[in-house]
Amino acid sequence: MKSHVEPFWWSLFGAGGAISALFLPVLSIIIGLAIPFGWIDIPSYEHIYGIFEPLSVRLVLLAIISLSLFHWAHRFRFTLYEGLQLHRFKYIIAILCYGSAITIVAFASYSLWNY
Amino acid sequence: MADKITLEVFRYRPDDNSEPSFQKYMIPLQRDWVILDALNYIKDHIDGTLSYRWSCRMGICGSCGMMVNEKPVLTCAAFLENLIPGPVRIEPLENFPVVRDLVIDMRDFLEKLKRVKPWIIREQEDPAIEEYKQTPDQLADFKQYSMCINCMLCYSACPVYGLEPEFTGPAVIALAQRYNMDNRDHGNSARMDALSDESGMWQCTFIGDCSKVCPKKVDPAGAIQRYKVHGANTWWKNLLLPWAKDK
Numbered sequence: 001m002k003s004h005v006e007p008f009w010w011s012l013f014g015a016g017g018a019i020s021a022l023f024l025p026v027l028s029i030i031i032g033l034a035i036p037f038g039w040i041d042i043p044s045y046e047h048i049y050g051i052f053e054p055l056s057v058r059l060v061l062l063a064i065i066s067l068s069l070f071h072w073a074h075r076f077r078f079t080l081y082e083g084l085q086l087h088r089f090k091y092i093i094a095i096l097c098y099g100s101a102i103t104i105v106a107f108a109s110y111s112l113w114n115y
Numbered sequence: 116m117a118d119k120i121t122l123e124v125f126r127y128r129p130d131d132n133s134e135p136s137f138q139k140y141m142i143p144l145q146r147d148w149v150i151l152d153a154l155n156y157i158k159d160h161i162d163g164t165l166s167y168r169w170s171c172r173m174g175i176c177g178s179c180g181m182m183v184n185e186k187p188v189l190t191c192a193a194f195l196e197n198l199i200p201g202p203v204r205i206e207p208l209e210n211f212p213v214v215r216d217l218v219i220d221m222r223d224f225l226e227k228l229k230r231v232k233p234w235i236i237r238e239q240e241d242p243a244i245e246e247y248k249q250t251p252d253q254l255a256d257f258k259q260y261s262m263c264i265n266c267m268l269c270y271s272a273c274p275v276y277g278l279e280p281e282f283t284g285p286a287v288i289a290l291a292q293r294y295n296m297d298n299r300d301h302g303n304s305a306r307m308d309a310l311s312d313e314s315g316m317w318q319c320t321f322i323g324d325c326s327k328v329c330p331k332k333v334d335p336a337g338a339i340q341r342y343k344v345h346g347a348n349t350w351w352k353n354l355l356l357p358w359a360k361d362k
Contacts, residue, residue, distance in 0.1 A: 004312065004313075004317075004350075006311075006317040007317070007343075007346050007347040007350035008350065010317060010343055010346075010347055011347045011350075011351065014343075014347070078320045082275065082278055087278075
């Protein structure tokens with residue numbers, strides 16, 4: 001098989017799609033609906049902070065954040081160069097999309113490590 | 116029910132140096148007519164110069180695909196009755212060069228089909244074995260993909276093929292899967308080479324229109340996604356276990 005980087009990005013895209021389909025609706029309902037509408041009590045800062053204390057929980061959070069971002073980057077890359085017909089900029093678009101995902105992932109990793 | 120219906124048929128005759136245009140034909144409306152019957156009526160009774168491809172009239176040969184009211188269909192399976200009151204617009208399949216009137220140039224498709232080696236490849240033959248038996252489950256793995264009749268409706272429906280003509284396209288990838296999933300075949304890695312490059316399966320963005328228009332329910336979109344999973348697994352395996360045999 002020829003070496004080609006596309007399967008790598010597609011794997012991250014696929015994993016991101018699966019993980020965000022599983023977790024993001026739950027997070028959106030808790031943060032976007034349940035807490036603002038008072039269906040559940042507003043958790044205290046200390047409580048939330050405590051949840052993310054163990055390294056394993058922070059790793060799970062990093063996986064959700066990073067894979068969702070790579071899902072976005074891959075989808076947005078195709079949206080730009082096919083949807084908006086910007087095919088001649090395809091390398092710049094790829095660098096910008098994956099580059100921004102990598103940058104945010106690096107920032108998230110740094111923040112979660114120094115928690 | 117009205118007794119007549121108007122067809123607006125795409126005409127292009129390069130030998131006349133004429134520009135492409137639409138020609139209107141008023142034809143009798145028969146309850147049991149499909150679009151192909153209407154075209155045959157025009158050819159036989161109104162205008163013998165109209166060119167189009169057809170053969171079997173029963174959804175087997177895959178040659179009468181056209182755009183009817185901007186949707187790719189087999190004209191032998193699209194009833195006029197469902198298009199009342201008309202007018203009905205008939206055009207050659209989208210995304211292909213037009214040779215004449217409703218006839219498209221399919222060389223690009225045939226060229227791509229050849230590239231994925233759509234036949235059973237064997238590493239070695241044992242002449243002593245007279246037949247290779249398959250269980251119903253082994254047959255079920257690929258049977259759906261073997262129903263493709265090469266009608267190219269999926270190529271007309273595929274926005275990616277429209278934008279990037281080098282894309283291998285739905286039917287060819289589904290047909291590659293038909294042989295990859297056949298347990299008698301050993302050609303998986305040869306086909307993977309043809310389909311993992313820039314113009315191969317990674318171009319597909321899973322819009323799914325190919326599967327919607329497929330008259331044989333082949334589901335090329337599903338075939339491509341399964342192939343991508345296989346391609347991604349192979350890629351990771353080659354990266355992490357470079358000494359393992361490519362399979």
